[in-house]
Amino acid sequence: AMGGIVNIYTLSPFNFQGTKLSLSTGNYGFLNAKLSHYAKLSDKFGISVGGFYNHDDGFLTNQYTHKSQDATTSAGGRLKLDWNITPNFKAQYTGNFDYVNQSAFPYGAYDATTGKTALPNFNDPSTYTRSTLTNSLFLQYKTKDVVLSSTTSHQYFSDDMKLDNDFDTLSLYYLEQAQKQSALNEEIILRSNANKDYQWSFGLNGFSQELDINAPFYMKSDAIKQMSQPGFMVTDNVITTPGAFNTNTSGGALFHQSTFNNFLVDGLSLTGGLRLDYEQIKLNYNTNSSMHVSFGGPTTMLFADTLKGNLAIHFSELLPKVALKYEWTDRQFVYANVSRGYKAGGF
Secondary structure, X not given: OOOOOOOOOOOOOOOOOEEEEEEEEOOOOOEEEEXXXXXXXXXXXXXXXXXXXXXXXXXXXXXXOOEXXXXXXXXXXXXXXXXXXXXOEEEEEEEEEEEEEEEOOOOOOXXXXXXXXXXXXXXXXXXXXXXXXXXXXXXXXXXOOEEEEEEEEEEEEEEEEEEEOOOOOOOOEEEEEXXXXXXXXXXXXXXXXXXXXXXXXXXXXXXEEEEEEEOOEEEOHHHHHHXXXXXXXEOOOOEEEOEEEEEEEEEEEEEEEEEXXXXXXXXEEEEEEEEEEEEEEEEEEEEEEEEEEEOOOOEEEEEEEEEEEXXXXXXXXXXXXXXXXXXXXXXXXXXXXEEOOOOOOOO
């Protein structure tokens, strides 16, 4: 992973059965509620389900609308199924849904003379909503010598942003951006399981992501009035510049790591790793703009521009890692680690 690996272990219905409820409240309309239930249906099958709700009224009021400009509501739920098919083979399914609805972008003008920032004061609605649905399936087969695991996940993401682009009480500029994303990821890892001085792992990763963005930009009535001059009149009520962008990203990786324990002396271990990473990105875009004006006579189209096309780019990197660790007790050790990472670019 880009910044390291984080393992999150949630409660298992095989180790805990029962119901958990949490309620919190506070000022500024703060409310948090969480409910979860864990049940062991048999020696081989367990289920856990949970939900949450969060809300706060925000801290900043829009002086134009007299409403909160940073209130937030979020809610979601999670389902996990644990199945110990055999003593050596287990499966785990997780489904997660999350929803967010915010008043957004509570920006105010900064006065460099006084060093103070004004409260938000603009007329057009500025909001953000997001829905995320994630499904994953984890399979693991274990013997006394090796562990083979597979993680398959799919995430669907949809959001909608609306922004008063001038942050003013005039109707100048307005921006919308709606995104829909679908991402599929697969990772297979084979690693050693025996209690030996030499430990190893091999892995294969592949992913595909499709992102559609619809981002129109609006030049509104007050901005059009400011553009118009005697003998030059813009006749559009609103000048709209639509923007459609489709980005397809796919890639994969092969990786290996070896660890030699008790290397040269007891307690010293040497780890070496190598990852070959490949990623390609394709972009299709389509946007256009036009303006109608009058020079004291009939209306005419001053310009009509279209930008349309596609681009592609790819990246490949070889990423090494070396680590030394000295452990003198089960709970005390020192280590040094050198590794190389990267983040692919884009458009």
